[in-house]
Amino acid sequence: MDVSELRQRVEQKSASLPIALPEPQVAAAWRKVEAALTWQRQASHHYLICRDDPLYPPLLQQIADPPSVLFIKGHPEALLRPAIAIVGSRAASHAGLALAFQLAAELDSIGLAVVSGMAAGIDGAAHKGALSHSGSTIAVLGTGVEQIYPKRHRQLYHDIQQYGAVVSEFWPDITAFAGNFPKRNRIISGLALGTLVVEARRRSGSLISARTAMEQGREVFAIPGPVISGDHQGCHDLIKNGAKLVESLADIVEELPPLLQSHLQALPGHVPLQTEHNSQLPFKTLLASVGYETTPLDVVVEQSGITLDLVLEQLLELELQGWVAAVPGGYVRLKRN
Structure with missing residues (x-):
């Protein structure tokens, strides 16, 4: 222009x-x-896209209040790919981060872009998951595109530009302002065919994206979780109100338009989010003793009936394989059966 x-x-x-x-x-x-x-x-990777521009995302055109101008750093054609938004808690659990990463990588592997907000927690994990495959991911910022927020995502900010796009409706130098983040959520959901909430408490800001997706007539997906801590209560509420419960990639794809399904790369069968079969589980007895909430070491020893030395040895092996993670106060399980 x-x-x-x-x-x-x-x-x-x-x-x-x-x-x-x-x-x-x-x-x-x-x-x-x-x-x-x-x-x-x-710079050659700076773009101003107005609503009558051929590169303006057609799905975003359909929402009630599409931004008149998009500031883009990276590859604007990434916004034209069919996409799924992934959002969730900033203070996510290890299991939630692992699920967001895995699902984003799987979505990208079949030709769907991943949209999120580059926030700490689930957003960041989703972007990284997409980047781990071919890298088509879109970050919609609540600041101007020249602002890196949060600062810890400096490298992620640059990686997204290299393989996808960083997008904002705000002027490039606009700094973080609390009122702008809920406003940008309509763009996150507006760019996507559907929005997946991975982990969210009842007052989580990510539920705003789910609400705007519903208002825009888009699909809403949610992953259930343990009920004890309340970290997934927002997801449970969404499911009660009609959101699609997600256990696998197939749960998302089957809700997409048939024409789009036919153009996606070949899908595996109805495979759980974590694809390892029960018969291949390492150290089944010990693994069954580690929960998705923090499990103290003495509880693991007591429930497994295994000696402390062997428990420590097997936990190390499980950690190296990505099945569990050491956290303050004990261990948490990262993968489902």
């Missing part, structure tokens, strides 16, 4: 207003236009 084209659009918009804008407001608007075009010219 060049200066004259954007100026023409602004003039057309101004001409349609019932009253003339005061001169200071007009001047401020032109300064923003010039700043946006300057930003676009700064």
Whole structure:
């Protein structure tokens, strides 16, 4: 987009207003236009996409309040791929992070892009899971695209641009503001055919994405979990209210339009999220003694009936294989049977 084209659009918009804008407001608007075009010219991977642009995502066009302009760093064509949004708790459990990572990698492996918000927790795990395969993932920011938030995701921010796209409706230099994050959630769900909530408490911000997905007429998916701690209560509430319970990739794909299903890469059968068969489980007795919530070491020893030395040896092997993780206070199980 060049200066004259954007100026023409602004003039057309101004001409349609019932009253003339005061001169200071007009001047401020032109300064923003010039700043946006300057930003676009700064690098070859900077893009300004307006609603009548061929690269504007068609699914996003369909929502009630699509952003008039998208600022994009990376590959804008990534936004044209069919996608699933993955969201969840910022303070996610080890099991939740592992599930988000695995499902994102599986979605990408069959040709679906992964959309999320680059937040800590489930969002970050979902982006990393997609990047672990071919890397088509889209981060919708609640800041401008030049702001890295949270700072710990600096490398992730750059990796997403290399293989997917970082997107925002806010001016590039806009810093983190609490009110902008709920607003951006409509874009996360609006870019996707459906939204999957991996782990969420009842007051989790990720439930806003689920609500906007429902309002937009998109599919909503949720993964159930243990009821004791309340970390999954938001997911349980969604399922009670009609969200699709997800145990495997097939649960998501079977809700997609038939035409899209036929174009996806070949799917395996109805395989659980963790694909190892029971007969191949290592150290079955010990593994059965480790829960999805933190299990103290003495409880593992007592429930398994195995000596402490052997428990420690087997737990180390299970940790190396990705079945369990050591956490403060004991161990948690990461994989289902």
